[in-house]
Amino acid sequence: MIENPGSNTIELVVNRELCTGCGTCDALCPKNAIKLSIDETKGIYIPRINKDICNNCGFCYDICPGNKVDYEKLNHEIFEKEPENILIGNYQDCYTAYSKDTKIRYNSSSGGLITQLLIYALENGIINGALVTRMNKSKPLEPEPFIARTKEEIIEASKSKYCPVPVNIALKEILKSEKNEKFAVVGLPCHINGIRKAENKNKKLKDKIVLHLGIFCNHMPTFVGTELYLKKLKIKEDEIIRLDYRGEGWPGLMKIITSKHTHTNKLSDYWGFIGSHFFYPKRCLMCGDGVCELADISFGDAWLPKFKDDSTGRSIIVSKSKIGENVLRKMSKESHIELNNVSSIEVIQSQTLMIYLKKKNFTVKKSLLKVYPYSKLLRSDFIDNSIALWFYFNVSLSSNPYFKIIIQYMPLKIIKVYCAIFNKFASKKARKDIKSQYDF
Template sequence: MDETLPTVEDVVREGLCLGCGTCYNACSVNAITFELNEMGFYVPKVEHDICTRCGVCYKACPGLGVDITKMNLRTFSRIPRNPYLGSYINTYIGYAKDSRIRYLGSSGGVATALSMYVLDKGIVDGAIVVRMKRLRAETFIAKSKDEVLHAIGSKYQPIPVNVAIKEIIRSKENRKYLLIGLPCHIHGILKLEECFPQVRERIAYRIGLFCSGQPSILGTLFILWRYKIPVDEVKKITYRSGGWPGELNAELLSGEKIRIPLPEYWPYMTYFINPRCRLCIDHTAEFADISLGDPWLKNFYDPVGSSIIIARTTPGERLLKNAEKDGIIALRKINWMRVFESQFDAIMFKKADLPSRRIAIPSRKVPKAYIPSVGYPKILTLNRIITYNIASLFAFKRRWGTLNIYHKVSELNLKLFWLYLHLLYSRLLNS
């Protein structure tokens, strides 16, 4: 045993833990468990009496940073020509042809439709998805279309998705799986492949979701408090359903249903996002086979729901085309600039140089990464980080009243911020 080798607890101490669950799989002696910390994020805990100090959990951790150049060469055998979206084959707008899936999904139900399709066709043996159990989300391996359907929709709280990979790694059977995850989950899978090569062939498809950051479980509790919904009376909660952009639906034990539109509650959620997410460099899940996100553009507005779809790999493109041919999804090609425009703020922020975002985690290490410079103004980066850092001071329950007041004050700053962004995008188009 080498006592000098670090563990993931060192990552937590540095403030770089993503709560993705990758390290749970890396431990061969089951010394790692996950628990919620006081801020409502999942973090790993190491049982030192069991730990052998092998260092594998630390090596597999995406929170320490990812070598984008290395990952691109390994995944696509090339460096992407597009610094904003990464490597891709085609970009689409699309939706699930099943009207129920489309309506209940977050933005068109494409992830759910594809998961059900590959299970039904026997292409995979299971789909790694997330379901709600009252107020908590949990990851599991769905083995049937019905189980996938019960996991439909976004879950805006921390989820260590990759903990479900352990049984896949340890299994002696060479079964195939589809994984739906955020960019950090996919980064973790790729780093895990370096330690466990079998992961590469067993995760047949990686469906990545666009992500601006994971809110704490306290974000959900704040929303319930803000709208005077008694926590103990909540039977079930869904974050997005009922068309696009959707609404939070809290079903009470009495049978009453309380609905809150996404544009109304989401701004509050942003105050509870993991500070480590402010140092993320990947908004559009650049290493997925297929990436999915919301079409935030007026000319793409669809009250029933549609998704922006990026086909990045040949298997991903083939899956989309086969699903379209079999009547599972509808696809329409769009120019990559429409994707960029719809995600402009998030992409530009995440491509800004990391040192200028260091203020997100004061006095902590900045993760190692190799990313292109895209000229995002530092004043916007600092404005955004400072705004959320101040808000995070009020994230504890005893300060929620102050956070409510702060939100009203910050709305003017937000309007000025978006005006600046609009001017920046117009200038970029004309350059």
């Protein structure tokens, strides 16, 4: 809690626990008075204001995606229409796809589509650089958003980082770039929402960013999840040289290289802990956008039954804008990617629980978390509200210092079973509800 918050600054958002830690305010503060840093207890990034410099202009509050996102207005501005599909937003088409470069595909999260697309855009003069994220070489557990200007740098940034990432702090570099340079940005829904809001206030940014690549996101695990998982594995943080959360096929591995050993853990093993309800920022409970509705193209894992045994990897894609659709088609025509149509229903099927929970349960969430910044939602019944309460209870437990000690020594199996029961119950309800509206 920040004492005596400025009357119209980002501190109001932080105090209401609505900050996503995206970094937009840090990059665009006209006085350069805001710096993001890690809150070690919560394991998330939060902005801190230098009160000696801040003049309370309110710009940070205006551009903050945690505070409010006017989807109706932004949908009209970007896509010139309201979405017909409330679950995935505006779209041109839906696909599954993968890079035809086997090395890129193998070393990415799902199909290597983001990496391949950025390389294509760079090599074909669509962009001069891309805002991406790699892990920091001198602090291997921390992410480092940066502007990649070569194929090698884009590849270096591939794979999902399951920790908080202040992507938008690197917008500073885009603003400082040469006059005619163009850029792509890659981010979670909160990052892309921040960028879209910032573009509305800053014409230079709007002119420079020509491609917005969004990542499907259920939630962003806190640093505490990784920290306690490493303790469970008895790996000392100061011995770590490199940590990758994904890669090496699909669904891939967490690979931890220390000065003594290389440890590998299957996604299904570590996600049960790091991705559990206990390392879930409260702000992610409030998010209503899992598919990154304001991106030009959104990318996720193709979690469809027909691909469950495919160890090579494939992404599920929602192409949203005309520019996004054109790039995908050109890449497919020139044989850089394998691109196959799927229906919007298959996209929802691949992510039923995530998409459903984002659009539901908000009666309870709203009353517990006080503010809800989205407009279009599905109605919630008693069971939905109970699911939301259960979730809120789990998430609240994770900030309790005694619980942190308990969970550190609790067998992984118990945590996995506990979360699996919740997910099974909630998924069943999600499928039943969505089935009544869509032909599954």
